[in-house]
Amino acid sequence: MTSILLAPFMIKALIAAAVTGLASPAVGTYLVQRRLALMGDGIGHISVTGVALGLLTGTSPTITAVVVAIIGAVAIEALRASGRASGDVALALIFYGGLAGGLMLVSFAGNGALALQSYLFGSITTLSTTDVVVSGSLALVVIALSLTLLPQLFSVANDEDYARTTGLSVPLYNVLVSVLAAVTVSVAMRTVGLLLVSALLVIPVATAQQFARGFRATMLGAMVAGLLASVSGVVIAAYVDVPPGATIVLVALAGFAVTAPVGVLLGKRRLARVPFEMPEEPQQQRVTEPHRHQHGPGCGHLAVEHGDHIDYIHDGHRHAVHGGHYDEH
Amino acid sequence: MSSGTILEIRGGGVTLGGRPILRDLDLTVEAGDVVAVLGANGSGKSTLVRSITGLLPLSAGSARLFGQPIETFDQWPRLGYVPQRSPIAQGVPATVTEVVAAGRLAHRRPFLPARAADRAAVTAALEAVGLADRAHHQVSTLSGGQQQRVLIARTLAGSPELLVLDEPNAGVDLVSQQAIADTLESSARAGATIVVVLHELGAFAPFIRRAIVLREGRITYDGSPDGVQAHDPHVHCETTSGPALRIAPLTGVLGEELP
Numbered sequence: 001m002t003s004i005l006l007a008p009f010m011i012k013a014l015i016a017a018a019v020t021g022l023a024s025p026a027v028g029t030y031l032v033q034r035r036l037a038l039m040g041d042g043i044g045h046i047s048v049t050g051v052a053l054g055l056l057t058g059t060s061p062t063i064t065a066v067v068v069a070i071i072g073a074v075a076i077e078a079l080r081a082s083g084r085a086s087g088d089v090a091l092a093l094i095f096y097g098g099l100a101g102g103l104m105l106v107s108f109a110g111n112g113a114l115a116l117q118s119y120l121f122g123s124i125t126t127l128s129t130t131d132v133v134v135s136g137s138l139a140l141v142v143i144a145l146s147l148t149l150l151p152q153l154f155s156v157a158n159d160e161d162y163a164r165t166t167g168l169s170v171p172l173y174n175v176l177v178s179v180l181a182a183v184t185v186s187v188a189m190r191t192v193g194l195l196l197v198s199a200l201l202v203i204p205v206a207t208a209q210q211f212a213r214g215f216r217a218t219m220l221g222a223m224v225a226g227l228l229a230s231v232s233g234v235v236i237a238a239y240v241d242v243p244p245g246a247t248i249v250l251v252a253l254a255g256f257a258v259t260a261p262v263g264v265l266l267g268k269r270r271l272a273r274v275p276f277e278m279p280e281e282p283q284q285q286r287v288t289e290p291h292r293h294q295h296g297p298g299c300g301h302l303a304v305e306h307g308d309h310i311d312y313i314h315d316g317h318r319h320a321v322h323g324g325h326y327d328e329h
Numbered sequence: 330m331s332s333g334t335i336l337e338i339r340g341g342g343v344t345l346g347g348r349p350i351l352r353d354l355d356l357t358v359e360a361g362d363v364v365a366v367l368g369a370n371g372s373g374k375s376t377l378v379r380s381i382t383g384l385l386p387l388s389a390g391s392a393r394l395f396g397q398p399i400e401t402f403d404q405w406p407r408l409g410y411v412p413q414r415s416p417i418a419q420g421v422p423a424t425v426t427e428v429v430a431a432g433r434l435a436h437r438r439p440f441l442p443a444r445a446a447d448r449a450a451v452t453a454a455l456e457a458v459g460l461a462d463r464a465h466h467q468v469s470t471l472s473g474g475q476q477q478r479v480l481i482a483r484t485l486a487g488s489p490e491l492l493v494l495d496e497p498n499a500g501v502d503l504v505s506q507q508a509i510a511d512t513l514e515s516s517a518r519a520g521a522t523i524v525v526v527l528h529e530l531g532a533f534a535p536f537i538r539r540a541i542v543l544r545e546g547r548i549t550y551d552g553s554p555d556g557v558q559a560h561d562p563h564v565h566c567e568t569t570s571g572p573a574l575r576i577a578p579l580t581g582v583l584g585e586e587l588p
Contacts, residue, residue: 033420148440155431158423159415165382166435166487167405205421213467214424271470 004238012132013124013234017248019139020184020191020200021230025208025222026146027180028201029215033157034177039076040198042091043185046072047194048102050186051119055112056105061119062134062186069182072098077178081171122193122245124234135187142180142187146219153177154215191230192245200226203252210263213270225255332360335395335491335522336381342389343373343380343546350376351546354390358524360490363517363536365554366526368543374526375413377543378495381524382410395491405435409489411480413496413526418469418476425471425479426464429454432486454486457515459508474505481509485516492516494525498532506532530554 004010024040031039050068054061072094079090106112118126127135146153155163156173164170181201188197208221233248334357341354351373358364366374379385381392383399392399395407402408409432417428432454433447455461458478463471468479477497484492497509510532517523517536530537540557542550550557 029421035420151430151434151437151443152439154423154427155434157420158428158431159412159417161384161412162410162415162431162483163434164384165405165408165410166432167403168434209422212422213465215421215427217424218421270467 005235009125009127010234010238012127012129013244014231016124016127016132016135016191017230017234017244018227019136019143020188021204021226021228021248022223023139023142023146023184024188024197024200025204025226026143026219027177027184028205029219029222030146030153030157030177031181031201032205032209033154033215034174036091037202038088038091038198039073039178039181040185040201042076042095042098043069043073043182044189044194044197045095045102046098047182047185047189048116048120049098049105050102051116051189051194052102052105052109052112055115056109061115062131062190065119065189066138066183066186068098069186070179073178073182074175077175081174119189120193120195121243122189122191122196124191124244127190131190135190138183138187142184143223145176145180149173149176150216150219158215192248196245196249199249199252200230203249203256204229207252207256207259210259211266225252229255333396334358334393335360335362336393336524338381338387338390338392340390341380341387341392343376343385344388345376345385349388349546351380353547356541356548356551358491358522360522361517361520363523363538364525365530365533365537365540366524366543367528367530367540367557372543373546374543375495376546378410378493378524378526382408382493384410406487407490408435409484409487409492411484411492411494411497413499415476415480417479418471422467422469424465425455425460425468425482426451428468428479429483429486432483435487450486450488451482454482457485457512458482472502472505473500474502474508477501478505478508478512481512485512490522492521492523492525494523496526496528498527498529510536 005014028037028040031037047065047069049072050065051061053059053068054064057064076090076094079093080086102116106116109115152163152168153173153176155166156168156170157177160170163173184201185194185197188200192200204222204225205218207225209218212218212221229252230248233251234244236242236251237244237247336356336358338354338356341351341356342349343351354377366377368374376385380387381394381399383394383402387399394402395404397404417423429451430443430447433443433450437443437447452461452464455464458481460475460478460482463475468476471479477500481494481497484494492513494513497513498506501509513523513525513533514536525533525537527533530540534554537554539552540550540554541548542557
């Protein structure tokens with residue numbers, strides 16, 4: 001029963017799934033923080049042009065996809081940063097340009113259309129050893145940079161203006177996140193396919209952030225969720241005749257759906273536990289200082305609503321009418 | 330701490346979208362100054378803050394920060410900026426400590442882990458704003474006032490010589506207003522130079538030594554905070570003579586007085 005998991009093609013598939021599952025949410029956490037959750041999708045569409053170029057010229061589609069995805073990701077970032085298009089419009093412009101360009105190119109490549117399928121929907125069980133080594137190394141670089149530059153990348157994603165005043169090169173770090181996303185997409189396209197790539201970048205983050213209180217905790221939790229979804233997706237697909245890419249994404253989604261109610265409960269409990277910060281109860285005392293007039297609307301003292309009555313600010317104190325005198329509030 | 334001139338603007342102007350926001354601005358801030366920037370909404374207070382922190386370029390004149398032209402300024406550990414609003418509580422969860430630790434990045438190098446000094450500075454900054462017990466809380470579960478204190482702690486963690494704050498009291502509860510004022514007062518006593526945009530002096534009145542009033546992008550008053558009201562009816566501030574209710578005159582969109 002377990003023998004199928006030890007077959008060479010399965011071992012390669014499991015390794016590819018594991019590194020993809022770890023790397024994608026690491027970058028995805030930064031994308032979600034920057035409200036660019038769909039950037040992975042945009043890059044995936046651009047990568048179609050890259051894959052088509054590879055098929056057309058007979059070079060490795062993975063390499064051409066990485067190159068084209070990086071160019072596209074940097075272009076999205078440049079459009080966004082220049083303010084000439086907002087984040088989502090910038091995505092759409094490049095997104096469709098890349099997809100249409102790729103489909104056009106692939107039509108020149110004869111039977112390339114068939115080959116394109118394995119990139120659109122993933123082909124994790126047909127990976128060569130070289131594929132696994134290349135994807136694995138790229139994924140490790142992505143993971144290493146995502147973790148070691150966490151303080152800087154977090155600061156830039158969390159509050160761009162403030163990060164600038166601490167001397168961080170905001171454009172450089174933003175471009176770096178885009179490049180990391182592009183590399184991740186190229187790695188993940190063999191696992192889940194270009195059309196589903198964004199799911200692996202975003203869904204584990206959505207799952208983890210229900211439980212985590214911090215950014216680092218969210219990222220590490222998302223990486224664990226991504227790893228579990230990818231590996232179990234491949235294992236399920238090995239026993240049941242279903243496409244591995246779609247299975248991985250559905251398992252990730254199921255993980256989110258199952259944990260969502262727990263996350264909602266946890267969030268409510270956490271909020272309810274936050275103690276209110278109350279000012280020290282002000283002393284109430286009778287005021288003896290003379291009043292030349294009765295406080296009331298239009299008396300010239302600032303009126304402040306205070307629960308069921310109105311206080312009048314008098315020489316820096318709050319006076320409340322109480323019988324024939326005033327209380328300090 | 331530092332001595333001499335911290336900030337010097339000569340004939341400064343800032344244009345946003347073709348519209349002049351600041352005009353003919355001359356401003357010198359010496360080491361140890363504690364300056365309140367007052368003025369009505371739209372008078373250019375925030376723009377002034379953003380241009381002296383290098384976030385907005387000057388369209389005219391020149392500015393020097395710690396003796397260096399602002400365009401090429403790179404002594405980031407000496408500058409501490411506290412924005413008015415910040416997206417710190419949005420998106421992926423972040424703990425108070427994580428946000429405050431971002432204030433140490435001017436002192437840190439990429440790829441190197443935080444040192445003991447970095448962690449100690451974060452703890453000290455959280456203690457200074459009275460949030461040490463919230464260090465591991467999620468920022469978005471804090472009140473608006475507490476979040477503002479997190480922003481101040483983040484800046485204090487960098488031990489800056491110049492603190493530039495944009496309306497630290499806006500939308501902040503009274504407890505936090507007092508905590509913020511106390512924190513800044515002790516920073517000022519420790520020798521920090523402070524430029525703070527305020528809507529009213531309020532809890533800051535006891536230690537503000539100088540006030541400038543902006544009106545339509547120009548400085549219309551520069552001097553003791555006591556003399557502010559007489560010069561500009563647009564500023565309602567509470568001075569040491571005691572709180573008073575003052576309604577600013579209604580001003581039209583173009584700045585003209587309405588009848």
